Amino acid sequence: MTLTQLRYLVAIADAGLNITLAAERVHATQPGLSKQLKQLEDELGFQLFVRKGKSLDAVTQAGRQVLERARLILAEVGNIRAIAANLRNEAHGELRIATTHTQARFALPAAIAALNARYPQVSVHLLPVQDGEVLAQLEAGRADLAVISTAAGVPPPVGLALPAYRWHRVILMPQDHPLAARRQALQLADLARLPLVSYDSSLKPESSLRRAFELEGLAPQIAMTAGDADLIKTYVRAGLGVGVLAEMAVQAGDDDLVALPADHLLPECTTWVVLRRDVVPREYMLEFVARFAPHLDRRDVTRVLADAAPARWPAAPHWRERPVLPLPDAA
Missing domain, CATH: 1.10.10.10 (Winged helix-like DNA-binding domain superfamily/Winged helix DNA-binding domain)
Structure with a gap:
C-alpha cells in the first residue's frame, strides 16, 4: 500500500x-x-x-x-x-480559496495582490461556487480556506471561523427609476410592490431577505436571481427589476445606477474566513488572513488552531471602515 x-x-x-x-x-x-x-x-x-x-x-x-x-x-x-x-521558510506553494463570486470579484483582489507581492511563488486558485456550496469545498479538502458570509451568527461548525468584516445590502435601480429621487427612506412595503433581482440564495426559505419581509407580513416578488453580482447589475439595467445586493459590489463604474442604503431594512451580514482545524496552515495562508482581516492578531489565530482553544475575536470592522489596500499598478 x-x-x-x-x-x-x-x-x-x-x-x-x-x-x-x-x-x-x-x-x-x-x-x-x-x-x-x-x-x-x-x-x-x-x-x-x-x-x-x-x-x-x-x-x-x-x-x-x-x-x-x-x-x-x-x-x-x-x-x-x-x-x-x-520550518524551512519555503515561500512557494498554492492557496485554494472557496468563495462566492461577490467576494472573489469585489472583496478579495486587494488581499490576494498583497499576498502575491509578499509571496510571488504562491499560486492562488479561486473556487467560486454558490453560497451553499462554499463550505462543502472546504470539508471535502478541495479548498485550503473558505470565505463566506452569514446574516445571523457564525457559519456552521466546519472549521475555525474568523470574522473579517461586516457589510450591508443596497437597493440598486436605474437613475430614472421613480424611487431613485425619493427623499424618504425606503420601506419594505415599497419593495414588496416591485420585482426584485437578487442572489440565488434569496429563493431559499431560510433566506434573510425572505425572513425580513415575512416579519413585516410581506412577501418579496423575486423576478430573477443570479449567483453573480455583475449579472444582477446587468439585469437591473435591462429593466427586469430593482436589485438587492452587497454594497461592496457597487463600483465607481456603476454611476448609471443609484444605490440606496438598506441598513434599516435588512440585517447586517458578516464575512468570515474559515480555516480547517485539522490542517497545519502554511505561513502564506496566515499572511492572507492578516491581509484580509488585519484586525485579527496572527498569533491568536495560530494559538487557537494549535490548541483548539475557545476564540474571542475583536469586532470585525464594517466594509466602509476597512483600511483600503492598494491594488498594484497593472503597468
Missing part, C-alpha cells in the same frame, strides 16, 4: 467515481490509475467499489471505511509537509 494509491482512491471518490476525471485531477493516466486501484484491492483482499461493466457504480461498505482512513492519513501527511515547509 502506498500514499499514491490512497491519493488515487480519494480522487476517484471525489470525482463521483469518474476515473477519467480523477486521473486528470491527479495528473495521471486512466490506465495507470486503474492499475493502482486494482493493486490496492488485491493487497487488501476485497473490492473498494461496486462495478457495473467497466464503470464504477458505488463505494462498497468496506470501501467507505478505507476511504475514511485514507483521508485522515493523507491529511496528516499534508500536515507533516506543511510543518517542514514552514
